[in-house]
Amino acid sequence: MIKKWKKNSSKYLLENKIFKMREDSVTSPKLGTDHNVWVMEVPTWVNIIPITPQQEVVMVNQYRFGSEKASLEIPGGMADFGEDPKEAAIRELKEETGFEGNKVIEIGRVESNPAIMSNHTYTYLVLDCEKSSNQDLDGTEDIEIIFKKINEIPSLIKNREIEHALVISAFYFYNLYLQN
Structure with a gap:
């Protein structure tokens, strides 16, 4: 079963009227290793x-x-x-x-x-x-x-x-x- 990754921190890199670009620091539940991932927060x-x-x-x-x-x-x-x-x-x-x-x-x-x-x-x-x-x-x-x-x-x-x-x-x- 795939487990949820732990989010350690988040910061916004860019914000405009279309989207916000977020960088999250996350920890793999399987390996215990930390990684940076990027997410676009976009309206519906x-x-x-x-x-x-x-x-x-x-x-x-x-x-x-x-x-x-x-x-x-x-x-x-x-x-x-x-x-x-x-x-x-x-x-x-x-x-x-x-x-x-x-x-x-x-x-x-x-x-x-x-x-x-x-x-x-x-x-x-x-x-x-x-x-x-x-x-x-x-x-x-x-x-x-x-x-x-x-x-x-x-x-x-x-x-x-x-x-x-x-x-x-x-x-x-x-x-x-x-x-x-």
Whole structure:
């Protein structure tokens, strides 16, 4: 059985509006040796699969600084401090796309990257999405809205047109939802 590692101390190395980088001194329960590990404290993330009455997914194509290229994704973002993930999903969908839906269903939750991150990503399915306003983007967002039929998604993943791991996991949750 894997035992919990003892945390001896923690210190913050970096803090910004997206995350805090923490260095922990820990002791291995198996070997008794001390090690430094690094953890990113990140707010809750949300991903939204918005589906229109025409059975199209409202997708976003946006530039990503990590990969230095455009990425075909579903709308998503960070929950504000203390914000309910469902409310964050509704807000992010409207900000990024200008769309709103009639029904919002939580269909999944994952640990974003438990090796180095402290947060979870929730996936919401939003049905009967219709355009209700203009996008409300921040200065680092440049988002193009693209519509894809839901049955096109598997080939977009297979052909590497969708590569974002959390987006792919969201569509996996969507398939599980359909099976129930």
